[in-house]
Amino acid sequence: MATRKAKPKAAGKAARPAAPEPAAHAEDRNLDQHIGHVLREKRQAQSLTIADVADLAGVSRGMLSKIENGQVSTSLETLRKLSGVLGMTLAQLFKNFDVPEGGAQHVKSGEGLEVVRRGTRRGHTYHLLAYDQGPRKQVEPFLITMDDASEVFPTFTHPGTEFIYMLEGRIEYRHGRNTYLLEPGDSLTFKGSIPHGPERLLEVPIRFLAVINYGDEE
Known part of the structure; x- marks a missing residue:
């Protein structure tokens, strides 16, 4: 196989590389x-x-x-x-010069990831509306739909604080020893470590947002 000879270097001072632009x-x-x-x-x-x-x-x-x-x-x-x-x-x-690019997570209507939680049955769905990319979950927002008034629900416990906002229907919701009547526009905020969950479905279909903020507890 033929080999290519290296070209001799030109005599004199080597050219300086161009200085980087400030x-x-x-x-x-x-x-x-x-x-x-x-x-x-x-x-x-x-x-x-x-x-x-x-x-x-x-x-x-x-x-x-x-x-x-x-x-x-x-x-x-x-x-x-x-x-x-x-x-x-x-x-x-x-106005908008030198603004950080950002990277919001956009989930279109109906495209939330459907997940299964303990006690979930037919007529009771959870749609996760955002997905944490890192090693630790900071927040989990759910859209929860219920349309079977005869369903019996277990209670749940988890780290962090939960916030519920009612969108549709009427529900009696338990937190510890207390129950709360939730109607459209009502909200409920509570510690997730205390047993909680739906007590009675009073008017279906029911839809509400549930946002769990784990903070530093998880």
């Missing part, structure tokens, strides 16, 4: 892109052309095009004029 420059470019995006969206929402806005703000059309494309930085005075023409304040222009 972080501040990258941030400025991101800010320019944000400003341009907001201005363009606002202009298009009002069915205005670049020529319309440029003429009203007293800037050149070419400059406004570059601003909208994040290609140039411009003065606050120019930004104030452009914002004014588009019915915005400078505060609104910068």
